[in-house]
Amino acid sequence: MHTQERYRALREWATLIIALFGLSSIWFAIVQEWDADKSRRIASYAALAPQWLEVDKAFLQYPELRPYFNGEKLKSADPTSDRVLALSDLALDTMDNMLTLGQLAGYANEMAGWKLTFRRLLQNSPAACDRFRHSPKNLFGPTFAELAEASCVQ
Numbered sequence: 001m002h003t004q005e006r007y008r009a010l011r012e013w014a015t016l017i018i019a020l021f022g023l024s025s026i027w028f029a030i031v032q033e034w035d036a037d038k039s040r041r042i043a044s045y046a047a048l049a050p051q052w053l054e055v056d057k058a059f060l061q062y063p064e065l066r067p068y069f070n071g072e073k074l075k076s077a078d079p080t081s082d083r084v085l086a087l088s089d090l091a092l093d094t095m096d097n098m099l100t101l102g103q104l105a106g107y108a109n110e111m112a113g114w115k116l117t118f119r120r121l122l123q124n125s126p127a128a129c130d131r132f133r134h135s136p137k138n139l140f141g142p143t144f145a146e147l148a149e150a151s152c153v154q
Contacts, residue, residue, distance in 0.1 A: 040105075047101070048098045048101060048102060048114070051094050051097060051098055052094060052098065052114075052117075054090065054094065055087070055090055055091050055094050058087050058090060059087075062080075062083055062087070064080060065080060065083055065084055065087055068080075068084045068087075068125060068126075068127045069087075069091075069121060069124060069125040069127070069128065070124050070125075071124050071125075071126075072126075073126045073127075074126065074127045074130075084127050085127065085131060088125070088127050088128040088130075088131040089131060091121060091125075091128055092128060092131060092132055092135070092140070092144075092148075095118045095121075095144055095147075095148075096140045096141055096144035096145075098111075098114060099111060099114070099115070099118075099141065099143045099144045099147070100141040100143065100144065102114070103141075103143055108143075115147060118144075118147060118151070119147060119150075119151045122147075122148055122151035122152050123151050123152075123153075128152075129148070129151075129152035132148045132152055133152065
């Protein structure tokens with residue numbers, strides 16, 4: 001083998017090694033981005049549950065409001081009506097926020113359990129459904145609005 005041929009072969013091997021190193025660096029960067037994205041999505045999803053805990057805490061703090069979220073209709077003269085309406089607002093806003101954030105974080109498919117919980121609450125709460133119906137149409141995101149429209153049947 002001549003010296004020129006050796007240098008050419010050496011150059012080709014060096015080019016191949018550099019190309020492989022470059023490709024492996026790109027692959028490593030892609031894997032790192034996937035891991036970072038997964039971490040961001042997990043953190044976003046983990047932030048959802050504590051929001052619903054605030055609604056649960058309100059039910060613990062005011063157990064007398066529970067019947068209004070289990071089928072009992074609110075009467076205008078009821079002394080708890082302001083609290084029922086406030087808890088309805090909290091529940092509606094929380095449900096809307098959780099579904100919106102879940103969708104933005106890429107968890108639309110994983111929200112089925114939450115949607116079932118929200119659907120049950122709406123189906124059993126005339127007060128929350130009345131509050132939803134009398135709210136401005138653009139107050140809630142489309143995902144929650146669609147769920148509430150389907151759940152709040154009279």
